[in-house]
Amino acid sequence: MISNFMKKYFITQKMMRTVIISLVHLILSSIYFFGWRSLVLLFWVTLFGVAIEWIYEKKQGKxxxxxxxVTCILYVLTLPPRTPxxxxxxxxxxxxxxGKEVFGGFGRNLFNPALVARAFVYVTFPEPLTIEWSKAAAGFPGGFATYITENIEAISQATPMLIFRETGEMxxxxxxxxxNVSGSLGETSAILIILAGIYLIYKKVAAWxxxxxxxxxxxxxxxxxxxxGNPQIPNPIFGILSGGFLFGMVFMATDPISSPRTKEGKWIYGILIGVVTVIIRGYALFAGGMMFAILIGNTFAPIIDEGVNYFKKLKKEDKKEVTA
Structure with missing residues (x-):
């Protein structure tokens, strides 16, 4: 019955189902670390996310x-637990x-819609997105026994990146x-994100x-x-394991629609994102940086592909001239 409903109203996409499977354990971990409110947040976001796309696509007969x-889940997992x-x-x-429909719907969007949503609320509602954090639960049953975990009052005790910025401690x-550290709902556990990344690479869904x-x-x-000796830059291992870096690298940067299609372009695109993340973290106001770095990468993705294809074409022409 559910299968027939999905086929009637949704475009079936095996790749997207694979990504959802890779996110299940992160959804569960968000409940464990921060309480059942994460599931409530996911429910309302998904309800309205599907509704807005349905309204638009219905007008187009699609x-x-x-x-x-996937967009709704990824977006929610980047939010602080106490986001209204x-x-x-x-x-x-x-x-x-x-981020999606104005470009013509699925497959035509220039930017990752989950990141467009996250960037919008981050800039428009900075206080609840940067100040209101929750302590991560530990032990059994963790957050499964509460609606939401205890509030963190001091900013110097919040997320790992904020702690580093305020005190220099790692x-x-x-x-x-x-x-088991404070942070966004699905970005705190490096091990779980790495496992998801391995799974997506194995399934050939995400570009390694x-x-x-x-x-x-x-x-x-x-x-x-x-x-x-730059005091604003922590050691690379700490930087990789914190600030949503791994989550962005595995799930956001590898979005097949908003990233380059060419293999060479993927390398250039990835390096660009990594470099911009360091610059933003070290010299801008934003403690994380990964979100804006990926959006900047999205902007250059089509240009990168054009450049790669252009040089490939020149290379072929040079070979033809040599053989002639």
Whole structure:
């Protein structure tokens, strides 16, 4: 019955279902670390996200794409646990409409709609998105026994990146790997995100070239600046394990629609994102940086592909001249 309903109203997309499967354990971990409110937030965001796409696609005589579920999940997992539901809903409406539908719907969007939504609420409602954080639960049953975990009052005790900016102290790698630190709903546990990345690469859904490019760009520049003694740049390992870096690298940067199509382009695109992330984290007002770095990468993705194809064409012409 559910299968017939999905086929009737949605465009079936096996790739999107694979991504959803890779996100299930992160949804569960968001409940464990921060409480059942994360599921409530996901419900309302998904409801309005699907609704806004359905309204638009119905006018075009088209079905809703299953990609909308991925967009909603990714967006929610980037939000702080205490994000007001109405703000989250406003964000997904903006992201789906202006980040996807105005470009013509699925497959035509220039920017990742989940990141468009996140950037919009971050800039428009900075206080609840940057100040209101929750402590991560530990032990059994963790957040499964509460609606939402305890509030963090001092900004110097909030997320790992904010703690580093305020005090210069770095949270231990073990805590960052396990995820029992404050942060956005699905971005705290490095191990779970890495496992998801391995699964997506195995299923050939996410481009490993993009992920490798991001790591190279980030590690190269942050490592160089760290060794030069720049106090604003933490060691690369801490930077990789915190600030939503891995989540953005695995799920956002690899979006097949808003990233380059060519293999060479994926490397260039990934390196660009990694480098820009370091610059934003170290010298801008934003503690994370990954979100804006990917959106900047999205802007250059078509140009990167054009450049790669142009040089390939020149190379072919040179070969023809040599053989002639």
């Amino acid at each position: 079905k809703v794409s299953e990609a909308i579920f 539901i109405w703000i989250a809903v406003v964000g997904i409406i903006f992201g789906v409409f202006f 949270v231990t790698s073990l805590k960052l790997l396990l995820g 070239q993009t992920m490798a490019g991001v790591l190279i760009g980030f590690t190269g520049l942050s490592g160089a600046l760290y060794l030069l």
